[in-house]
Amino acid sequence: MIGIGATLFKRMAGGSRFSPSSLFSSGEQGVWYDPSDLTTMFQDDTSAAPAVIGQPVGTMLDKSQGLKLGSEVITNGDFAADSDWTKGTGWSIAGGVAVADDVTSQNLRQNGVALEENKVYSVTFTIVSISQGTVLGRFGGTPAVDSVAFDTAGTYTFFLRANATNSSFMLRGQSGFTGTVDNVSVEEVLGNHAIQTTSVNRPVLARHPEGGIRNLLSYTQEFDDWSKSNATVTANQIAAPDGTNTGYKVNENAATTPHYILQTGFTFTLGETYTQSVYAKAGTNNIVQLLGTTAAFGSQTWANFDLSDGTIGSKGTATAAAIQSVGEGWYRCSITTTVTATSGGSGGLTALVPLKTSSRVFSYEGNPSNYIYAWGAQLELGSTATQYQHVTDDLRYDITEPFGANSLNYLKFDGADDGMSLTGLTSPNTPITAWFGYSATNAESSDLKSLIDIQTGRTIFGASSSGTNQVGYYDGAWSGFATDANALKVLTYDLVEDNAKMRVDGIQEYSDTTYDQRAIGGQIGFFASYPLTAYHLAGNLYSCILRAAESTDKEIASTESYVAKKTGISL
Amino acid sequence: MNIFSTVIVTNAKKKAAQKVINDLYYVPATDDEAEHISTRGEGFFDIELKKGISKYWASSGAFQSEQLTALINNVSPYYVVIGNDFQAALDACGLTKVVVEQII
Numbered sequence: 222m223i224g225i226g227a228t229l230f231k232r233m234a235g236g237s238r239f240s241p242s243s244l245f246s247s248g249e250q251g252v253w254y255d256p257s258d259l260t261t262m263f264q265d266d267t268s269a270a271p272a273v274i275g276q277p278v279g280t281m282l283d284k285s286q287g288l289k290l291g292s293e294v295i296t297n298g299d300f301a302a303d304s305d306w307t308k309g310t311g312w313s314i315a316g317g318v319a320v321a322d323d324v325t326s327q328n329l330r331q332n333g334v335a336l337e338e339n340k341v342y343s344v345t346f347t348i349v350s351i352s353q354g355t356v357l358g359r360f361g362g363t364p365a366v367d368s369v370a371f372d373t374a375g376t377y378t379f380f381l382r383a384n385a386t387n388s389s390f391m392l393r394g395q396s397g398f399t400g401t402v403d404n405v406s407v408e409e410v411l412g413n414h415a416i417q418t419t420s421v422n423r424p425v426l427a428r429h430p431e432g433g434i435r436n437l438l439s440y441t442q443e444f445d446d447w448s449k450s451n452a453t454v455t456a457n458q459i460a461a462p463d464g465t466n467t468g469y470k471v472n473e474n475a476a477t478t479p480h481y482i483l484q485t486g487f488t489f490t491l492g493e494t495y496t497q498s499v500y501a502k503a504g505t506n507n508i509v510q511l512l513g514t515t516a517a518f519g520s521q522t523w524a525n526f527d528l529s530d531g532t533i534g535s536k537g538t539a540t541a542a543a544i545q546s547v548g549e550g551w552y553r554c555s556i557t558t559t560v561t562a563t564s565g566g567s568g569g570l571t572a573l574v575p576l577k578t579s580s581r582v583f584s585y586e587g588n589p590s591n592y593i594y595a596w597g598a599q600l601e602l603g604s605t606a607t608q609y610q611h612v613t614d615d616l617r618y619d620i621t622e623p624f625g626a627n628s629l630n631y632l633k634f635d636g637a638d639d640g641m642s643l644t645g646l647t648s649p650n651t652p653i654t655a656w657f658g659y660s661a662t663n664a665e666s667s668d669l670k671s672l673i674d675i676q677t678g679r680t681i682f683g684a685s686s687s688g689t690n691q692v693g694y695y696d697g698a699w700s701g702f703a704t705d706a707n708a709l710k711v712l713t714y715d716l717v718e719d720n721a722k723m724r725v726d727g728i729q730e731y732s733d734t735t736y737d738q739r740a741i742g743g744q745i746g747f748f749a750s751y752p753l754t755a756y757h758l759a760g761n762l763y764s765c766i767l768r769a770a771e772s773t774d775k776e777i778a779s780t781e782s783y784v785a786k787k788t789g790i791s792l
Numbered sequence: 793m794n795i796f797s798t799v800i801v802t803n804a805k806k807k808a809a810q811k812v813i814n815d816l817y818y819v820p821a822t823d824d825e826a827e828h829i830s831t832r833g834e835g836f837f838d839i840e841l842k843k844g845i846s847k848y849w850a851s852s853g854a855f856q857s858e859q860l861t862a863l864i865n866n867v868s869p870y871y872v873v874i875g876n877d878f879q880a881a882l883d884a885c886g887l888t889k890v891v892v893e894q895i896i
Contacts, residue, residue: 264794276794276854277794277853277854326822361825363819363825363826363827363828364817364819364828364830365819365825365828418832418835419832419835419836420794420853420854420855420856420859421835421836421851421852421853421854421855422835422853423853423854425796425854425876615875616796616875616876618876635852635853635876635878636878637839637850637852637853637878637889638838638839638851638852638853639853668891669893679896681896695896750894752894754838754892754894755891755892755893755894756894
C-alpha cells in the first residue's frame, strides 16, 4: 500500500517523461528527426510511400511542430455546391459528391491552390462508391505529383510534397473510373522536413540491436542463400526456436564425399578468437559438425554434436565446444577457436556426419532422404556464443535479436553521395542548440564531413572539422576538439554568441568565447555540404534535434538522455 | 523496386547516362498538362573518379529497377555491381574518388 501511494505521489509531482516537443513549445524554430518513428519516414520525395527497414528514405518528416496540420487549402472539398472545381470529361458534382462516369485520364481539378515548394501536405479523400477503374490524387504542374491509385471504397490519407510548379489539386480518374468521391482535404504538415530527390542519393532506413552488431554472417537463417557442397536445404520445415515456422531441413545428397553448407568471403586475422554457433535439431540424422576453414584455423578446429542427447562428440584439439538445449529438441551448438594464420576463408561451415566419432569433414556415401534441422547461425569475435542476431541479407540493413536486445532504427548514409536537404528552416541571427546521435566511418581524417551545413551565414556542424579526429563547428572559421570522430556518440552543440560549448555523451569537451552567432536560411545540407555535392559523411544517424534557441542546462541534459536512448548509449 | 548498386560510366558516357535517366521521366503533353522534360538525371553520376589521367563518374545507392535496366541496355556502363559497398566497387576497378573541396 505504501509503495502504491509513493508512486502516485511521484506522478502527481511531475514525474512525466521528457519529450523533445517541449523544446519547441514556445514557437522555437528547429527540427526533430526520429528514424525510430516509421510514420515519419517515406521512400521517395513525391508520392511518399512509407519507408520500411532496408529501403531508401526520400522524405523524413520533422516532428518539432508535432506533425500538426496547417490550414485547409481546398475550397468546397465536401462538394456541397457545384462550384470551385473544373470538371473534365465524365466528371460531375451532384448530391454532395463528385461523380465519375467511365473516366480515363480526366481530372476533377481545383486551380489556384496555395501549395508551396517543398512543403509536405496531408491529402485525404473518401471513395464513397466505385464500380470500376481507379482514382488518384495529384498536384498539377510539370512535373505533376501523384499518389498511388486507389480502387476500393474507403477513406485514404497520404502525403504529397509540392514542387515549385504545383498550383492545382485534382482527382484523376483512370481505367474508366466510375464512382463517387467526397470530403477532399489538403493541409500542410507543419515542420521543416528533410528530402532527397535523387533516388541513388538517399540514405537507407536500417536497424540493428541495441549494443551493436556482432554476427558476421549474412542470411543467418535463410540457408537458401548459402553455398552448399553436396547438401540441399529446404525452408520452413519446422517450428524454429523463436516459434516461427522457419526451421530448415539440411539434407545430404547421394555422393560419397563430405556434405556441408557454408558462406564464403571472410578474412580472418592471426590471433583473433572466433565463436561459431548454430541452432540444430535431430532429423533422420542425429549428428552435426561445426568446423573452421583450414587455411585460417588449421585442421583442429571442429567438433561433432549429438542432437539426440545434447552431448559433444569427437572434436579437434584446438577447439572448445559447447551445446545447450533450448527446448523442443533444439540445441545451440558452438565452437570457439583462434586464428593460426591470417587468411581468407569460409564461415558458418556446418556439416552432416554419420557418427558422433566421425572425423573432420568426413567423407561418406550420403542418402538424400537423410537430414537434420538447422536455424540461426552466428559467427562472431570472442570466446562465447552471445545472443543470436538475425541478419536478413548481405546488405546488412536489417539485423535483430529474436531473444535479446531491442532494435535501434537509424539512417545509413554511404559517404559517397548520400545526403538530404532540410527545407523551410529559417531564423534571424540566433543561438543554436543541436544534438546528434550518430556514428561515422569516414570522419577520422582531416577532410571535412558535415552533420549539418547551413548556407546562410555558413554555419557548419562538422563530424570532421579541420584536423585529424577533430569534431567542431564553423562560423567563419573552424573551432574543434580532438576526439574519436567515428565513435558512436551523442554530440551536443550549445552555441550562443561568444559562448560555445560542445559535449560528448553528456560531458563538456570544449568551450570558447568567440562564437559568432549567425542566421539560418538558404540551402541546408544534412550529412553533406549544403548543395549536397561534397563533405559527405558516411555513418548512421539515430537521432537529430536542432533548436534555434538557447537551451537551459536541464533542457540540454534531458535531450541528451533522450538522444542517448535512441542511439543505444548509456550516459 | 529498389536495387542497391554502384554504376560507373566513362567520362565520355556521363551525359548519355544522365539522358537515359531523364528520358525515363519524360512526360509528353496532354490535354491538361504541359510536357515535362525531366532533369532527374543530373542527380546521377555526380561522383568523380579517376584512374591515371582517365576520368569516370559513379552513382551508388538505391537504383529503381527501371533505371538500372535502362542504363545497362542503353549506355554500356564501365562497371555495374549489385550491392551496397561503394568502396569495394572502386577497389575492383582500381579507381579512386576525387575529393571535391568547396571553398568556405
